[in-house]
Amino acid sequence: MRRKPRSCWLRADASAVQRKDFAGSNRARRRFFAASRRRGAARVHASRGIRLAEPSPMRRSMFEPTSKHGHLRRFARSMLVGILTLAAGALTAGAIAQAADERWQPPAAIAEAARAAAENAADGDAEVASIDERLKLARCSRPLDATIERPIERGRGTVLVSCSAPETWRLFVPVRMHNDVAVLVLARNVQPGEVLAADDVTLERRSSASLPHDYLTDGAQAVGLALRRTLATGAVLTSAALEAPEVVRRGELVTLAAGAGPVIVKSEGVALEAGRLEQRIKVRSASGRVVEGTAEGPGLVRVGL
Known part of the structure; x- marks a missing residue:
């Protein structure tokens, strides 16, 4: 018996249904194979002792829908942890620095010992030369010993500061005295080449802190000598300013x-x-x-x- 042919409309509808079923089956197969590959990769990593990294709470929170207050709470917690970490680091660094400083003799203590020795040896207030803060001298277990190494003359001298235990060290500290001393000054304006007489000079008291190193204190040191350059009244006479006539x-x-x-x-x-x-x-x-x-x-x- 001869089959009756189908209508073209029925054949078109059947083809569309078949294509839809085929596409759906392809998607299902792709999902199935992708899941199989993931399970296989997990088994391989598990057999090798490798643990796949899980997303951190911060990264997970970026994709999970949360409330505004939850974000604020997490941000506050992160800030608190950071502040506490910085505070702990600062305290630790301060403790280490303090422990290191206790190993060395403070420069201020050395300067104070030199100042006391200078003021005991001469009248006036002593000015100690600055001591380098980077100087590393072992802390002395006994009081520092300070003696006059170079006698204080014309307001200047040197003090020797030393330590005997637990380690032996010595340090020479320059000092300068601040007091009023009698110095030789000019009583009138003098031109270069003029020979000084006794009436041309006089004694005045001046602060030693402002005096040159080679100032004169006796009229006999200047009378009969000539000036190298012009000096005004009241100028302090020095040996460098005078020469033989x-x-x-x-x-x-x-x-x-x-x-x-x-x-x-x-x-x-x-x-x-x-x-x-x-x-x-x-x-x-x-x-x-x-x-x-x-x-x-x-x-x-x-x-x-």
């Missing part, structure tokens, strides 16, 4: 003296160069011979026989 000028007619005791031979000569007191200069004698002698005064040169 020029007693012989170049080309000047001078007296040559030779001999010692009661026998002295004198002659005339011409100075070939200028000379200050006690300075060696060359002189041409009356015979034309050039001799060398010492300028001992205005127009006077002493020569050897």
Whole structure:
């Protein structure tokens, strides 16, 4: 018996149903194979002793729907943990630093020992040179020993600070005294080359902290000497500012003296160069011979026989 052919509409509907069933079966197969692969990977990792990392609570909370208050509570907890961690670290670092500092002698204690020794040795207030804070000297188990190493003169000196136990060390500390001392100053304005007389200088009391190192304290140290540069009234006189006066000028007619005791031979000569007191200069004698002698005064040169 011959089958009756189906209508084209029925054949189209049947094809659509078959394609839909085939697509659905393909999706089901893909899901099945993906799940199988995941289970197989888990078994392989488990057999190798590897544990797959789980998402952290912070990462999981990013994807899970939570309330606004829950986010705030977690943020507050994280901030609290961070603050406590920083506080613990700071306390630990402070304890370590304090333990390390207790091993070394404080520079302030060394400076105080030097200051006390200087003030006991001289009048006035002592100023101690700054001690390097990086200096690492073992803490002394006994009181520090401080003695005057270089005598305090003109307001300056050196103190030796030492320790004998548990470790031996020594440190030289410069000191400077602050007190009023009598110094030599000018009583008038003086030009370079002028020879000082007794009326040109006077004594005044000045603070030693502001004085130069080579200041003068006696008029005899300056009278008869000449200034190297211009100084005003009240200027403190120093040895560097003075020099011997020029007693012989170049080309000047001078007296040559030779001999010692009661026998002295004198002659005339011409100075070939200028000379200050006690300075060696060359002189041409009356015979034309050039001799060398010492300028001992205005127009006077002493020569050897």
